[in-house]
Amino acid sequence: MASITLKGNPIETIGNLPKVGSKAPNFSLVAPDLSHKTLADYSGKKVILNIFPSIDTSTCATSVRTFNKKAAALENTIVICVSKDLPFAQTRFCGAEGIENVQVLSDFATGSFGKDYGLEITTGPLAHLHSRAVVLIDEQGNVSYTEQVSDIVDEPNYEAALKAI
Template structure:
């Protein structure tokens, strides 16, 4: 279990982030059109997985906006924004913000994505939601970079995540 904080209060997660160099596990997440998306749907693209508790919080919304801006500059890369929000809320947020460069996905049905990747908050006020994290994978699904943001109320290190895409 990773130890993070939420407003300075200790929170445990369901496990540890996957190891750099390992393969990202397949997933089933729900898109805003209610279709099911798996890792195979993004085959051949590099991926930045921007994972967060809820798009309806300031820091989570800021991370989606920032990655949406950065996604314009990324070659052969898709930014997947993943939370346990229902797809309707994700869609409304993107429509209101005019965000078109990110793919919103939800783990609301089963939480399996969060459990498999050690991201589910297992205690604290946000128990059951995903912890703020970033996972970057190459076009073959190999994990190049991970970040478990230590304080949930802080933004991820965008620069380090994006630089990981240039290293391969």
């Protein structure tokens, strides 16, 4: 399990992020139209998973906005923003913010993504939500970069993630 913090207070996750070089765990997440998307749907593309607790918090919203700006210039790369928010909330946020260069997918239905990627929070006030993390997956479906953000209120290291592409 990863030991992280929320405003300096210790909390833990169910496990650790997948190891760099390993095959990325498959997932089935819910899209805004309520269809299901799997990792296979993005085969042959680089995938940036921007993972966070809730789109309705300032740091999470900032990460979506920042990746939205950066994603427009990326070739053969898709940014997927993942939380346990309902697809309706994700769609509302993206519409209000003019977010068009990233996809939002929800883990609300089963929570299996958070468990399989080792980032479901198990203790503290955000228990059962996802920790803030970035996972890059290459065109062959292998994990090429991970960042478990040490304090949930902090933003991920965008530049390090983009350099790893």
